[in-house]
Amino acid sequence: MKKIILIVFCSLSFFCFGAKININILDTATVESRAIDNILKTIEAPKVSKNVILITNLGAKGDSKTDNKPFFDKAMKQSKAKKGAKIVVPAGVYLINGPIHFVSNTTLELQKDAKIIFGTNEKDYLPAVLTSWEGTLIYNYSPLIYAYQVENVAIIGEGTIDGNGKDGFSQWYDKQKPAQAKTRDMNLKMTPVKERIFGKDSFLRPQLVQFFESKNILIEGVTITNAPFWCVHFLKSENITARKVKFDSQNKNNDGFDIEYSKNVLIDDVDFDNADDNVTIKAGRDREGRETNMPSENIIVRNSRFKGLHAIVIGSEMSSGVRNVFVENSTFAGYCKRALYLKSNADRGGYIKDIYINNVDFGEVEDAIYITSFYKGEGEGHETDIHNLFVNNFKVKKATNAGIVIQGYPTKKVNNIVFSNVKINEAQNAISMTNTENIIFNNVTIGKEEQIPSSKH
Incomplete structure (x- = not known):
């Protein structure tokens, strides 16, 4: 079992509801709370x-x-x-x-x-x-x-x-x-x-x-x-x-x-x-989806219990784009193959952005977090823009395969991803990342957390 402990503090700029905001990553909870409140005001x-x-x-x-x-x-x-x-x-x-x-x-x-x-x-x-x-x-x-x-x-x-x-x-x-x-x-x-x-x-x-x-x-x-x-x-x-x-x-x-x-x-x-899948967020397929230009947006999933193939999925038919998704205060009722799964390929185009995952617990999964621009290994010419994903207070007891997988596209890298207070107790493979930029880890433990080092020579 591979182990990794990463502690990084950093700030970045990201877009939320169309406005560019400069914010320390530790303040994303405030932004998230305000965004959720604004969405709830529109739902009756x-x-x-x-x-x-x-x-x-x-x-x-x-x-x-x-x-x-x-x-x-x-x-x-x-x-x-x-x-x-x-x-x-x-x-x-x-x-x-x-x-x-x-x-x-x-x-x-x-x-x-x-x-x-x-x-x-x-x-x-x-x-x-x-x-x-x-x-x-x-x-x-x-x-x-x-x-x-x-x-x-x-x-x-x-x-x-x-x-x-x-x-x-x-x-x-x-x-x-x-x-x-x-x-x-x-x-x-x-x-x-x-x-x-x-x-x-x-x-x-x-x-x-x-x-x-x-x-x-x-x-x-x-x-x-x-x-x-x-x-x-x-x-x-x-x-x-x-x-x-x-x-x-x-x-x-x-x-x-x-x-x-x-x-x-x-x-x-x-x-x-x-x-x-338990919850799948989509926005049309390929050319029709791109030309429809009707993103799925302003979606809140909370206080729920997941059991099935995958818990939260975005894609793969998401060619009009997916944005402003909030998953919070939820847990598992049984086995899920993947807890969080973002999937697209180079036939889709579109974007996945401004995704917030907060205070979510899982038991045994195959992969805890899986982000891929190569779903089914298909496609060319329409890469998906995946950026601004914030994962906070995320726990998994065991990942039989991988803890965190990110597969960007060579010409359109996955970027601006923040993992904060993530704990995966056990994983066959800790982290696999290709074609990525600005991936930030803040208080992340995959595998057994090391304690105070021995003073013996």
Whole structure:
């Protein structure tokens, strides 16, 4: 096991919210606190309507057999007519053969012991709707819960959303490659979006929950399980609150929250248990992402418990850029392969900057912190600018592979990274850095911390 103890004090200039600030690295906590306060002032959860629609009064049955889609569709129509309503789902198991399409000013409340479970006949999720798949806009099967161009919407309660992915769409994983490659080719050629028609026979799995071009969003309290693809996808949306959500989703690509082209997001007090990433921050893929120019920004993740593949990920589809991300006061609920993972390659372009990690603890991981400009070893001509990452009060019990890895690009080095008060008790390899500039270590211990030296000759 390699060991390293580094103590360095230094100051630097960096950008935060567009203003250049000269600051000693020990003062970043003040800047971080002020920035978080400013973001929180912009985020307000939607108000719940006083109009109540009890789904069972419309004929719905929580018997796990009745197809309740007609009743959920009727409830949404009534909410639209009333200019807002709370749709209440009492205890029971409600089969829904097809998607739920949200309307504005609507809250879906899943009460304790209520579960909605989606049918597995892919035809029920057609016609295709405008959505996104791995960073490229396409027409595809409808997400199971789809909120498109709406505002003031919420999913709340102590119930469960079950995507039934294991017995349904998740079985398509091994069949998706031809259509997946086609989406990427359309992206690079900038094929008109109206011509990007997938759906039938494409085998591109839909997201479980997607908010698209929407604002004033709340998801609170519910348990999310068995997703066919990504669990919750915030796409080109803003003013988002996600709190006290519980994940238990173990299929392939079952990310918890995917935040894409979105801003002003609070993720608070969440329990993660995902077969893939817990929180992934994205901003479009390759040429389409660069030309869209809609960064994901002003994102706070706090007071949460991580378990799954990777805890916090930025990339790899982040071509519009990611900035102003704050992760604080969180810990682990189990194994994560990587605690912090920033990934891009020379096909992406864009930037990752102004990222703050503070007061976060992990148990056993493979790599504690991994930053790479060579994701999958792909790409040329569009290197990503990665700079201004501040990691403070960061602890890991054991890294079976590496403590800190930074892989910049020869023509665009990773720069202005500050590690302060970092302790990794054990690591097979302590630090690996290539193509970097201005990497600062302040009170960093990887391996066993040495004590007072022996006075013996």
